[in-house]
Amino acid sequence: MIALLAPWGLATLFLCAVMAVAWGVQRATGQGGWADVFWSFGLCAAGAGAALYPVDGPPDARQWLAAGLAALWGVRLGAHIAGRSLSGPEDARYARLRQEWGANFQMRLFAFLQLQAGAAAVLVLPILLAAHNRQGPLGLQDALGAALLVVGVVGAGIADRQLAAFRADPSTTRDQVMDRGLWAWSRHPNYFFEWLGWCAWPVLAVDLGGDRPWGWLALVGPAYIYWLLTRVSGIPPLEAHMRRSRPEAFARYAARTPVFFPRPPRG
Numbered sequence: 001m002i003a004l005l006a007p008w009g010l011a012t013l014f015l016c017a018v019m020a021v022a023w024g025v026q027r028a029t030g031q032g033g034w035a036d037v038f039w040s041f042g043l044c045a046a047g048a049g050a051a052l053y054p055v056d057g058p059p060d061a062r063q064w065l066a067a068g069l070a071a072l073w074g075v076r077l078g079a080h081i082a083g084r085s086l087s088g089p090e091d092a093r094y095a096r097l098r099q100e101w102g103a104n105f106q107m108r109l110f111a112f113l114q115l116q117a118g119a120a121a122v123l124v125l126p127i128l129l130a131a132h133n134r135q136g137p138l139g140l141q142d143a144l145g146a147a148l149l150v151v152g153v154v155g156a157g158i159a160d161r162q163l164a165a166f167r168a169d170p171s172t173t174r175d176q177v178m179d180r181g182l183w184a185w186s187r188h189p190n191y192f193f194e195w196l197g198w199c200a201w202p203v204l205a206v207d208l209g210g211d212r213p214w215g216w217l218a219l220v221g222p223a224y225i226y227w228l229l230t231r232v233s234g235i236p237p238l239e240a241h242m243r244r245s246r247p248e249a250f251a252r253y254a255a256r257t258p259v260f261f262p263r264p265p266r267g
Helices: 002-029 034-051 061-087 092-131 140-168 189-198 200-205 213-232 235-245 247-256
Strands: none
Touching: 002 034, 002 092, 034 061, 034 092, 061 092, 061 140, 061 200, 092 200, 092 213, 092 235, 140 189, 140 200, 189 200, 189 213, 200 213, 213 235, 235 247
């Protein structure tokens, strides 16, 4: 476990630098959403790099698998947010912070983005533990973990495409709420599948033989991402914006649709 501190430390420093660059890009462009693009690609690169770090020899098959899964997740999410930042208005969360922080926006945002770098460093840990789980050749446990991450990535992609199609529909009005497809099952299906993908890392990291008990630390991944999405930077500011911008439609939607974990839609 001590040998993994070096790649984790390097990944943390890298993420701090990435988010400093992200701050400069958003300042130059006036588009705060670019911070999320840098966060996604930065975590992707840091996770893949930590996975392939040669702790005790050249990377093995499990390290390459973990690096590939981290890249799959990060490229999908980063490309999606980049497309949204290029073609649309500033993310409502950052627009709101500009109003709330006023003249102190840039200084406070820099500190905020460094906190995001710290959050990303926490999420590198389960990737690192999964990649360096030395319990023999790839097997069923690895296949289950990989399948779980792929389902998460595909599900989040479908939810994002459904939302994009809804927003692009010329018949959609500003007081409507997306309540079709996966969005009839959950108010935030994209976040649910994002969380589900992070559940893959403990499956890959835990050594069922008990020789490496620190693999259980990978549970910090889904636990931390769940907390971030449902309590901090995901659902709370987004739903607050929805309640301000379209209160009646959102109240009806919230009354019949669960916040996070999907269930069949009610009539």
